[in-house]
Amino acid sequence: MSEPGKTRFQIDLRRYLxxxxxxxxxxxxxxxxxxxxKYIVNSIRTGDLGVAGTSNLYGEQQLxxxxxxxxILRKRLFHSGVVANIVSEETDDIIPVSPDCEGKFSVAYDPLDGSSLVDVNLAVGTIVSIYAGCNLFQSGRNQVAALYILYGPRTTLVYSTGRGVHEFAMNQLMEYTLVRENVRVAPSGSIYSPGGQRNLYSAGxxxxxxxxxxxxxxxxxxxGFVPDINQILMKGKGVFLYPHLQGQPEGKLRLLYELNPMAFLMEQAGGAASTGRVPILDLVPTKIDDRAPVFIGCREDVARAESLVAAQG
Structure with a gap:
């Protein structure tokens, strides 16, 4: 029962969980x-938009x-007391937090996906994948939770623990309160978000x-991967693709930090995520920088992509 004067959609994140x-x-x-x-939001609003003078594992200049x-994220994870290992897109190795794996979690995250869009005031986000124990190199189906936070006109948090997809919005007090429960996507949609150079697409x-x-x-x-996936989930229709390209058969997006958590969320909402040949969540990463092509969104649209890639390449 809700408290007197308190609707279900005023429930905060902790209470809902x-x-x-x-x-x-x-x-x-x-x-x-x-x-x-909350601290990342403030950093985006007031922080330095310049370069850090360093590069990440992928040779990309870090902002x-x-x-x-x-x-900010690493500090919170270290002090949570419940994390065994972490790995970030901004680090070149897995960082051990605790030698004790029992009852703890390992976390892979992209702290600010699409950060190069901040200086032109477009939406960006944080993506997080959570596993039980110490092992990060396992099928994405074994995630115990996945979430993203979208920093746009509103700041929203979308999560799943394997029991549906739920959306929360940050209010004026910087608290996350429930906006939508059990977000679902239709079998097919009328929106498409195509990444990569089209002249490098395969025939399929x-x-x-x-x-x-x-x-x-x-x-x-x-x-931006986060706002584009958020659009598909919240409108309940559409497909995003960053496919295999000529000279780049593995696509661009990283399995650990980007594809696994988004695939988990999309499947929980009734959609699908595929490399064009196999489900994203069936892949088992062998290193932290593994990449894969992706078709993600409405189930029937993804199945059509798989069929055409199988027939034409």
Whole structure:
């Protein structure tokens, strides 16, 4: 029962997780990440938009905001008391937090996905993948939770622990309160978000995009993975792709930090996520910088992409 004068959609994140009878330590971990996001929001609003003078594992120039967001999250995770290992897109190795794996979690995260969009005031986000124990190199199906935080006109947190997808929004007191429960996507949609250079698409991918266009699908691509996936989930329709390209057969997006958590969320909402040949969540990473092509969104759209890639490459 709701408290007098308190609607269900005023319930804060911690209380909601408790009502769902989630594991106590998992609640603590999710709430620590939510708390870290408040400081990241402030950093985005007021922080240095310049470069940090360093590069990450992938040879990409790190922005000052990337480094700051990573430090904020890392500090919260270290002091949570429930984390065994962490790995970030901004680090070049897994960082041990505790030698004790029992009852603890390992976390892979992208602290500020799309950070290069901040200086032109476009939406960016944080993406997080959570596993039980110490092992990060396992199938994405074994995630105990996945979430992202979108820093846009509103700041929202979308999570799943394997029991549906739920959206929370940051209010004026910087608290996350429930907005939507059990977010679902339709079997097929009318939005497509195509990443990568189209002149480098394979024949199968090109046929897929052409079919979408012929069927009247609208192109909606921001250049940010978090806002584009959020659009599909919240509108309940659409497909995002960053496929295999000529000379780049593994695509661009990273399995640990980006694809696994988003695939987990999309499947929990009734959608699908595939490399074009196999489900993203069936992949087992062998190193922290593994990448994969991706078609993610409405189930029937993803199945059509798989069919065309299988037939044409």
């Amino acid at each position: 408790r009502e769902q009878e989630e594991d106590r330590d998992l609640i603590r971990l999710i709430c620590e990440i939510a708390e870290a996001s 000052a905001l990337d480094v700051l967001a990573d430090r 991918t090109e046929s897929f995009v052409r079919q979408l266009e012929e069927n009247g699908a609208k192109l909606r691509y921001s250049g």
